[in-house]
Amino acid sequence: MNINVSGLTGGYKKGFKLKDINFSAPTGSFTGLIGPNGSGKSTLLKMIAGILKPESGEIKAGGLSIPEISAGRRSRIISYLPPASPSLFPFTVFETVLMGRNPWQGKFSPETRQDREEALKAMKLVGIEFFRDRLVSSLSTGEKQKVLLARTICQQSSVMLMDEPVSHLDIHHIRQVFYLLRKINNTGVTVIAALHDINLVTAYCGRVAVLRDGIMVESGSHPSKVINKSFLENIYGKGIRVEEVGGKKYVFP
Numbered sequence: 001m002n003i004n005v006s007g008l009t010g011g012y013k014k015g016f017k018l019k020d021i022n023f024s025a026p027t028g029s030f031t032g033l034i035g036p037n038g039s040g041k042s043t044l045l046k047m048i049a050g051i052l053k054p055e056s057g058e059i060k061a062g063g064l065s066i067p068e069i070s071a072g073r074r075s076r077i078i079s080y081l082p083p084a085s086p087s088l089f090p091f092t093v094f095e096t097v098l099m100g101r102n103p104w105q106g107k108f109s110p111e112t113r114q115d116r117e118e119a120l121k122a123m124k125l126v127g128i129e130f131f132r133d134r135l136v137s138s139l140s141t142g143e144k145q146k147v148l149l150a151r152t153i154c155q156q157s158s159v160m161l162m163d164e165p166v167s168h169l170d171i172h173h174i175r176q177v178f179y180l181l182r183k184i185n186n187t188g189v190t191v192i193a194a195l196h197d198i199n200l201v202t203a204y205c206g207r208v209a210v211l212r213d214g215i216m217v218e219s220g221s222h223p224s225k226v227i228n229k230s231f232l233e234n235i236y237g238k239g240i241r242v243e244e245v246g247g248k249k250y251v252f253p
Contacts, residue, residue: 001159002025002062003048003192005023005024005044005047005057005058006058007021008056009021009057010054011040018040022219023044023216024219024220027188029190029191030190031192032200033210034194034210034211036235039213041194049074051080054067061158078157079159079161080161080163081148083163090135093131094132094133097151098111098154100119100150100152101154101155103155125180126146126147141168142168142173145165145167145168157189158188159189160184199251201223202227206223212235232251
């Protein structure tokens with residue numbers, strides 16, 4: 001499903017705001033959202049997910065206005081993976097992943113056999129089935145992030161929004177997660193991921209969008225078009241080195 005954002009302005013009542021954002025992600029695309037800390041990446045994802053309401057402008061998924069549809073319908077279309085955070089509730093890994101099925105269940109309906117099967121399938125894909133009965137609060141930050149990823153996959157949405165999906169993972173697990181995301185993306189799921197590591201954008205994303213100070217300065221280009229020393233120093237400041245390895249550009253501080 002495609003995402004189209006036009007003239008989007010908004011954010012927090014007493015704080016940061018996005019300004020006149022125009023952005024699109026075609027069906028089945030994989031977009032890396034980059035920019036300095038505080039540039040608006042998380043704010044934009046939350047607005048597309050319907051967590052934050054815009055002051056003006058439009059956010060549409062497949063022609064549907066995201067702010068106007070019900071939370072249940074929105075959750076069947078769009079899933080949102082937040083940064084890893086401490087668990088405040090005593091849920092097990094399996095119970096947490098199973099929450100991804102909530103949008104597909106009737107009100108007050110118990111989970112079905114299919115729901116449980118989908119939860120187990122998502123856990124196996126991410127590689128966390130071996131601690132299904134452990135409390136999420138007992139896990140490391142990286143393990144919690146994988147639990148949230150499994151819950152997002154279990155939701156089976158047409159659009160996946162991911163805010164720093166691998167920020168607490170080692171290089172082996174980063175590669176595993178992006179291999180999995182590419183596999184899901186290849187089925188037609190639209191993926192938009194906010195990332196600090198520009199090299200992950202180069203390696204895995206077909207499109208890049210760049211935010212700075214709440215303004216979209218680049219949207220929809222192939223990473224090779226914008227990942228160059230001049231452009232990146234304009235966004236992040238001086239002292240960036242860009243080198244080409246195996247036909248792809250990589251960024252070094």
